[in-house]
Amino acid sequence: MAEKILLKGNIALAKGAIAAGCRYYFGYPITPQNDIPEFLSGELPKIGGTFIQAESEIASINMVMGASAAGARVMTSSSGPGISLMQEGMSYMAGSELPCLVVNVMRVGPGLGGIAPTQGDYFQATRGGGHGDYFNIVFAPASVQEMFDLTVKAFELADKYRNPAMILCDAILGQMKEPVVLEEREVSKPPAKPWSLTGASGRNPQFLKTLYLSDGEQEAHNLELKNKYDVLRKEEVLYEEKGLNDCEVVIVAFGTVSRIAKTAIQNIKKEGIRVGLIRPVTLFPFPTEIIRKTARNIPRILVVEMNTGQMFEDVKLSIENKIKIRFYGRPGGGIPTPEDIMREIKVLINEKSV
Amino acid sequence: MAEKILLKGNIALAKGAIAAGCRYYFGYPITPQNDIPEFLSGELPKIGGTFIQAESEIASINMVMGASAAGARVMTSSSGPGISLMQEGMSYMAGSELPCLVVNVMRVGPGLGGIAPTQGDYFQATRGGGHGDYFNIVFAPASVQEMFDLTVKAFELADKYRNPAMILCDAILGQMKEPVVLEEREVSKPPAKPWSLTGASGRNPQFLKTLYLSDGEQEAHNLELKNKYDVLRKEEVLYEEKGLNDCEVVIVAFGTVSRIAKTAIQNIKKEGIRVGLIRPVTLFPFPTEIIRKTARNIPRILVVEMNTGQMFEDVKLSIENKIKIRFYGRPGGGIPTPEDIMREIKVLINEKSV
Amino acid sequence: MGKIIIDRDRCKGCGFCIDACPKDLIIITNDLNIQGYLPAKIEDNDNCTGCALCAEVCPDVAIEVYK
Amino acid sequence: MGKIIIDRDRCKGCGFCIDACPKDLIIITNDLNIQGYLPAKIEDNDNCTGCALCAEVCPDVAIEVYK
């Protein structure tokens, strides 16, 4: 196993992109993710790649669209407002089934907002903030190591399913340093992309579009997309679970919050209260199954987020039986402390059962 | 009561805006809603209003932001791709609590898509397609009359709650003609807007922003917004119900689909099957209460949409007890026929009970 | 010495070729083609010089020219 | 005959005023102000002409000029 190095989350993510064979970056600066373009602007030229600081996020996502159509592994990164501006482009890419990686190191919203840690863009990421029936593949790292690993994974799944992938994380994960192992493994070269635009030499011309006019054509296309999303739901769910088989409460949390929850779980154990954890690693597809199963055995679920209750809906949609479920959230850059979470656990336990 | 006239949905909506005292329109052309700007470009100048064809949807929503900040009732209208481009601006307006009306006459998505009737933008409209924790007030008309009435209502609620409002409808409602009564009632003049920017004469200067930096300020702001949304959920839910107290199945559908459902309900009655209907008129706030209550008494709910299942989630989130719930949807411009719906009703009835 | 062939079913009857022809050799016919337009036709090919000006202005690339 | 007053706590010590003064009347002091900067001060006001060039270049509007 390769040796550990101490890296900032944003840099680990950028190194993950390079490890995944991504050689094209198009983006527009925005805090708190500027380490990514700044690092890549120095690295990509060295390895024959291309770094362009686009004139806007809209140009960025459309350059990404072009490079993806041309068959390349390509990425952009931004934060809240910039991601909102990319929604038209992301909808087009989903519609023409073009793979790419879009990174959202969240800032506080709505509006300009500050850069304190937050998770307010969950809906936008998982419900397709753009128009139409589509989904992004969304990953939620919770450590600097995962900033690297999941970036590689995101490129692989994006290509496998010809679908935009997204890394959704809060500013803490982008800014903090942790030991990381940059896996040596021979990263899967991008697969062949017979659909890509390379000039129609030795084959028939082909095109990429999202406008279908003949009867039923568009509906058929949408149903194909839906099938793809259903396969993703079956095949690609990732999550971490902890202490589920012996606890009275289960916490569901993602990203940085899941780590704060772990501290809370450790501390409250000393008081004799056993709490389990489910951490969604993919937000779409969402780990519905494990939550459904767990809810059958454990009578209480506490959902904690740095927003006013977004993933909370997916958790509720996952649960079929009647149990006690509670939400605790802090929006606008407020960070739940382990003490906050311990308090909420107790409140939940003391609720008279339903 | 004033006499009926035969009007196109888009025109009725535009007349509704004028009736509501809206004198400012900023927008960018896109089918299938061009009747709106085309009509207003002729009418507004006549009544001292301003019509500007903006250079883009982004410019449109930001001009709307300016006019709203200046205290005016103001609107824009567009469709799928254009609405996606407005997401940053809409997030800013929600964040700085600026009222406005945004009309989305949907087209097929993801991507450019055709202009066949569809409801694929439900998530975007109700989950705040932009970044951050916020919601739009969303109305779903189902007749040309409602294209007029709900437009007036939308302006009133937008001002009352200092929040962006949206009309979400499919192309059929925009293109069809029906008899309409243009209510004579004295439309509520826009309320006083002491917060608006008029030049700081005779008062302290004031500003509108979304960036809060001092400790806890932003979190407090977000919690205030949440309170506002909770009030909306309590006070402003609108829906239509039909035959709920005597039926074996209830259909939940909005917009044009709700009308097709009515035809299906009429036809299937002849076969002795009694079916009720709940039609959400506000999509946010969503009529959770009536659906929850109904589910306690009626064992089966069928949700029909022109998408792959978006409002379906809100219906499921509304229901607390275990009943049979089924979804039927046609995305990509496919229109469910009354026959389709009758078939689905029967399938649902014949499902062995849970 | 030249000649042209107008594809009557591709022609949309805009008449640009008529104005373009320095020798006024082209006219509009009056039976609809499959597209529902009244197509152009060459009246006498004998005087055609094959200058191809008609073809250059045809938006529908309905004219072939020989020389 | 003029004079200037430099608000030492608003001053950020950029030194622009020093270069701007045609009479070289301004210098940087060396005890930190509340902002943590080393502020400028006028050395002798007697030779100040009140030309206000120092004030014109002050990014922090820390200088008042009298004449």
Added chain:
Amino acid sequence: MYYDVIMAGFGGQGIMLMADMLALIAMKEGKNVTWMPAYGVEMRGGTANCTVIVSSEEIGSPVTGHPYSAIVMNEPSLMKYEPMVRQGGFLLINTSLIDQKKTERQDIEMLLLPANDIAHELGNTQMANMVALGAFIEKTKIVSLDATIQSLPEIFPNRPPQFIKNNTKAMETGAEFAAKKG
């Protein structure tokens, strides 16, 4: 009472106007109506069609897969809509532009109307749509023919009396033709 009709033809044939008039009169007669055109890209290629529904009840779906009736003014429209008309329904065919041999249905009533020829005799093929509308109303009685004719002046406010006269004549002639055919 519930009745739906799809009217279809070339762009220039005044289909929307026919539909508009029918819907307008029905509304004036206190009925509920919907008028639903094919719009947008479908219009490219120059065919136009419009669905009109007239009902004494609230109207549900404004679109219809199996109308009681259809008016087809050109051949492409015949191809598309003849199969849709429901059993026992009614199909008005503009035989001036449609080869009646092309029709197939036995289970519906058909009116073979040489609308353009009649209009031509009346001095202007442009009025073929009025001829057809007259015949259609006579046949179906969804609205009153007289009422329709009465309202011509208000439908065409700034047109000369002669124009109104001609169109009146066109509708009447169409109606007579339909009446004769019984």
Added chain:
Amino acid sequence: MYYDVIMAGFGGQGIMLMADMLALIAMKEGKNVTWMPAYGVEMRGGTANCTVIVSSEEIGSPVTGHPYSAIVMNEPSLMKYEPMVRQGGFLLINTSLIDQKKTERQDIEMLLLPANDIAHELGNTQMANMVALGAFIEKTKIVSLDATIQSLPEIFPNRPPQFIKNNTKAMETGAEFAAKKG
């Protein structure tokens, strides 16, 4: 084993570097570590702070409301972080820039270290951070002081030997001071 510390001071005082070194050495010694700076706008106004957590277990929260210890290099930092240190915790105060009368807690251990003055005597106030780090490590033993000093060359690859020497001296002097104070 779990230990967390918040280091804070002015922009120019090399706070991030101290934190970086501590985290790096702890990592080399096989510990889990997190290094979490205050970033972005908070940095405007010229104060810097960084939280370092060292643990033999997986580290949960990288942020901490009640650290075991804090190093405050200037007065604003004292104001902000003294109250946070948990009971029985440890606070290292740079008395060169902080008036010790301003301290309030009785329930924590304090080390009053004139870091800048010591560094000044050693010839360069810039090294105050190294003096403080040396003292902090000596006091807390989270990592080995020797190991830290050993790794100076690799932490400052392209700096002259003299520089390494000076910094070594600075850390050692800081450590000695802390040791004396017991």
Added chain:
Amino acid sequence: MKKVFERPKSLVDRLTHFCPGCTHGTAHRLVAEAIDYFNVQEDTIGVSGVGCAVFMYDYFAIDAIEAPHGRAPAVATGIKRVHPDKIVFTYQGDGDLASIGTSEIIHTANRGENITVIFINNTVYGMTGGQMAPTTLLGQQTTTSPYGRDPRNDGFPIRMAEMLATLEGVAYSTRASMHNAKEVLKAKKAVKKAFEMQKEGLGFTFVELLSACHTNWRVKAKEGQKRVEQELIPYFPLGVFREKKNEHMMNRG
């Protein structure tokens, strides 16, 4: 006799959806002829804007992609950076390029992206029903300027070829017309020139083609051609506004 004029082979042999007399058809042919001339049919990638020419991919026998409205230059940039050896061009209307796509066209030109942009200026939004465009002439009535374009409310018609000519990254910027045979022949030369310069890697090349949208101008096809000559050209003069071997841009990485 031998054929002296025939359909270029990179232009698909099918009917178009364009209105009778729409010079979008002519422009398509000119581009196809250039592709054939340089024999790059198998090395060319087209990017269509959204407008009446959105269906470009149905008419050209080359690889192509439909870009979001106005973003074709950004999409083309992405493609060209991945395939610097391919010929990449965009085909955009005035709404697409001069309105919603302003930012993309200006910065793509300024970066000197080595692509060719074919710009069809017909002074209206054709596809969506003839709304006002940035290029609409003063006083011109459209569906969104029913009283005629008024500079006090709507601003002035923008001359894109001239504006882009002020940018360093631009190798070639020209305006031609297609309203008669003589001008079509000049337009053909301009398009070829642009493709040739792209092949040489000289940077951004831009060809504005004046075109009639008689359908939305509400005139007969021939009327439209006259209007181009009598009303458009006086405001949008024909000619080359920039042609420059930009040393900076040559032999890139």
Added chain:
Amino acid sequence: MKKVFERPKSLVDRLTHFCPGCTHGTAHRLVAEAIDYFNVQEDTIGVSGVGCAVFMYDYFAIDAIEAPHGRAPAVATGIKRVHPDKIVFTYQGDGDLASIGTSEIIHTANRGENITVIFINNTVYGMTGGQMAPTTLLGQQTTTSPYGRDPRNDGFPIRMAEMLATLEGVAYSTRASMHNAKEVLKAKKAVKKAFEMQKEGLGFTFVELLSACHTNWRVKAKEGQKRVEQELIPYFPLGVFREKKNEHMMNRG
């Protein structure tokens, strides 16, 4: 003696967050002086772009709004159309105005919106940490052009004042600097001129102010001022590029 120079009253009496020697502070003062000069403090509405000057509303004693990054001209358009009698201005940086906001600034100028735009050109993205801007000089190193701006990849520095001067709707377009007292006084005149023309309803007025961001240039404050003089001005010449009573634009609606 009487006061001959003091803080303008429409400039709030508080410390700014700007770095020492940042001429954003100077620019703020010049705008405030113009507001005081025309005595329109109670009739002025400011629109801040997003950049180091986003906190404008904290420093000016006037009504103000924070626009999304790059959209200030559109927001200002909305305000001005509702309050044609108020003075409306935007204050934007080069990333805000010349990059993401390109489309808005060009079309607002072209519409001849009767507003004033104050444009701070410091050749970098100051607020976000010194990334490359459209105005960054060739060869200039920034955090996203670590090897220096290379025209073959990054394009060329854009001269906004010149580009906007080509648009009919523009009444006034000028470039000034703030690197010494002499230039500050000229800049002051330019800002006043712009506000004056807006008051007269002449249309769009634009003042570009060269400014140092020595923090991100990584030099001392005084160094920064020298750089402006020695490196910026040669590429961004000072002067008036357009000043025109545009009859078209007078006495509107």
